[in-house]
Amino acid sequence: xxxxxxxxxxxxxxxxxxxxxxxxxxxxxxxxxxxxxxxxxxxxxxxxxxxxxxxxxxxxxxxxxxxxxxxxxxxxxxxxxxxxxxxxxxxxxxxxxxxxxxxxxxxxx
Amino acid sequence: xxxxxxxxxxxxxxxxxxxxxxxxxxxxxxxxxxxxxxxxxxxxxxxxxxxxxxxxxxxxxxxxxxxxxxxxxxxxxxxxxxxxxxxxxxxxxxxxxxxxxxxxxxxxxxxxxxxxxxx
Numbered sequence: 001x002x003x004x005x006x007x008x009x010x011x012x013x014x015x016x017x018x019x020x021x022x023x024x025x026x027x028x029x030x031x032x033x034x035x036x037x038x039x040x041x042x043x044x045x046x047x048x049x050x051x052x053x054x055x056x057x058x059x060x061x062x063x064x065x066x067x068x069x070x071x072x073x074x075x076x077x078x079x080x081x082x083x084x085x086x087x088x089x090x091x092x093x094x095x096x097x098x099x100x101x102x103x104x105x106x107x108x109x
Numbered sequence: 110x111x112x113x114x115x116x117x118x119x120x121x122x123x124x125x126x127x128x129x130x131x132x133x134x135x136x137x138x139x140x141x142x143x144x145x146x147x148x149x150x151x152x153x154x155x156x157x158x159x160x161x162x163x164x165x166x167x168x169x170x171x172x173x174x175x176x177x178x179x180x181x182x183x184x185x186x187x188x189x190x191x192x193x194x195x196x197x198x199x200x201x202x203x204x205x206x207x208x209x210x211x212x213x214x215x216x217x218x219x220x221x222x223x224x225x226x227x228x
Binding site for chain 1: 150151152153154155202215216217218219220221222
């Protein structure tokens with residue numbers, strides 16, 4: 001089957017660094033997306049990895065290891081506005097995104 | 110980035126009525142649009158994939174006759190919830206894929222969502 005495993009909730013301090021891990025199993029693989037979803041809002045696109053390695057975009061970085069079925073999202077210099085759910089969504093052989101419940105990140109002052 | 114709009118953002122209706130939700134791609138042509146539903150504290154659930162000019166492909170368990178999808182142009186897809194009931198109350202979100210817009214050819218950009226409350 002297809003599934004995604006992410007921590008349900010994480011807490012971090014403003015200004016710190018946090019890493020959100022994701023392991024996945026899919027039927028085929030066409031890359032992995034990370035989305036941010038604030039409470040009551042629609043998801044917004046953060047990053048896309050299709051090759052192994054680290055992709056950096058400002059304060060956010062995303063890493064992928066296809067052989068391990070593993071990805072992480074690294075958030076640096078955390079700000080209060082980063083409090084949100086972070087969704088790891090791999091793309092399967094039909095280019096369908098597989099969605100889990102995401103990780104709720106709580107930032108404390 | 111690509112901009113997707115949805116209208117209305119909120120709708121409250123009586124049980125038994127039909128509700129139409131519009132999804133528009135504002136600065137690009139979307140050959141494929143997706144309709145999702147999300148209940149509180151749950152993951153996104155794909156309802157259907159909509160391709161311009163052809164019939165939508167519905168996910169297992171989604172009633173085609175209840176959730177009518179029309180993708181008549183490259184910038185507009187509509188979802189009509191027919192004979193809505195309280196259990197249809199949810200957050201409905203559309204997304205559009207932007208082939209060729211960037212190297213991330215399969216990236217989905219989401220509209221802001223529509224909250225439906227059926228009384």
